[in-house]
Amino acid sequence: MKKPKIFIIPVMSKIHKEKILKPFKKIKKIFGKDMEVLSFEKPLSSIDEFSQLKIEDADATVVFVCSGGTSQLVAKIASNKDWFILAYPENNSLPSALSAKEKMVSAKTWKGKLVYTDMLQPPKKIVDAAYASRMLKLVKNTKIGLFGEKNEKLMEKINFVEEYFQVKSTVYPFEKLNSVWEAISYKEAEERLSDKLRGFVVKVSRKDLVEAFRLYLALKNMVKTEKFDYVTMDCFKYLNLKGITPCLAFSLLNDEGFFGICENEVVHAPLMFMLTNLTNQPCWIANTTTIKLKKNSVILAHCTAATKLSDKKKKVIIKNHFEPGLSVSLDVPLMRKNVTLVHLAFKP
Incomplete structure (x- = not known):
């Protein structure tokens, strides 16, 4: 910046x-x-x-x-x-x-x-x-692409970021994303993923890995053609529909300076944009799962952390998502540095 x-x-x-x-x-x-x-x-x-x-x-x-x-x-x-x-x-x-x-x-x-x-x-x-x-x-007039069904709760969040940050949102049905995904062949994705994921430890099936990488290519195409700054979706509904998680796609997009946002958490989009621009480092959404008072530590559950944040002496692991035990997510061994945790309460 x-x-x-x-x-x-x-x-x-x-x-x-x-x-x-x-x-x-x-x-x-x-x-x-x-x-x-x-x-x-x-x-x-x-x-x-x-x-x-x-x-x-x-x-x-x-x-x-x-x-x-x-x-x-x-x-x-x-x-x-x-x-x-x-x-x-x-x-x-x-x-x-x-x-x-x-x-x-x-x-x-x-x-x-x-x-x-x-x-x-x-x-x-x-x-x-x-x-x-x-x-x-900078955040004013940035654009979010959302995939899934419109509902009252989602529209409240969309209206919130538009009112307070002037962030524009477009909602597409999953069929739109699927048509882009289907235009990318299994073979093309398989040929391209080796360079992108070089050095990663893979603990999922080849099919799951390729299908997740196809989703990354599809979302990246949408980002480029629609000039989106962020993409998000109803992750678990898409998992039920296609058997694919967007974790790998979101992580790789975060590496590249775009923003992959979990679970239609539109409210956090402006925060991700501002933090990345302030620090010149990727950021991602995580859940606080454990506080260890004696060790003065906090454990965050994440599945979309940017691989650029990994400790270069350790390996990024591609594994099944820890909740459903399906498809693909990432275990990124983070560098030992100062960390900023930010939360925006939509309705405190």
Whole structure:
């Protein structure tokens, strides 16, 4: 993911003109560690100067209070804006920032956030907000392909992600997926799977493996032709219908930067998208099954983990799905690294 953009609006009083150039330059350098910095060339000292300039589109906008004597100007610039007002220890910056906020609160035009920085590190609140804003822009208008039957519960979830994340969903009957699956021959799938699954330990029948790989090829075709970012299905209904699980397909798609989502869990699609883009690592859906307090550990049950997350010294195992004992799932020996667990409650 590209770094988010931050736009800095520097304001000053004319009597501080010579003193504020150094902190202005420094704050741009500090923010430049984590973000792409946009700014006016020099600090502003009047509303007329501000009105003649254009603010570029950014993921976060910051009014940097370079000096004292600027509270009225800051209040005029930032009224009714969800911008950050940034103060620092020098040149009477903080008193002016506090006064500007007070003016806007009194006028009922305060919608921003006041942040103080020691000028050593970029303020975490601003960096986090910029990344969050960037994520919401990226996830907007992404597309989910769902396979199975429409029902009230599924439509609630679809409406939720569309309302809050502007994620678009299309529901297809299983017949649509089956027609794509049937167009891929058993022989073609068998020829292509050897390279894709090289080095894996296979503990399922050849037929189960090939049929599951055909489903991967079918879903990948749908992703490409329909320009989907995510695919999901009612997994166990499809297992009952075709005798095939989508676990292998979802895992391989997660490896490739798409998103295979278990059990029509549409609500988690935006989370998967944002986490993968933030970390540049695949993510997947798992169930928390066991908490071992004495060992300070948690056990997660998974069947679609991206193989890219595996410990290269160990082997990925392809085995029957642990619940029905049928078809194909994966046992991925994960690398020993920090892990982030995220849950989104649809109806808390």
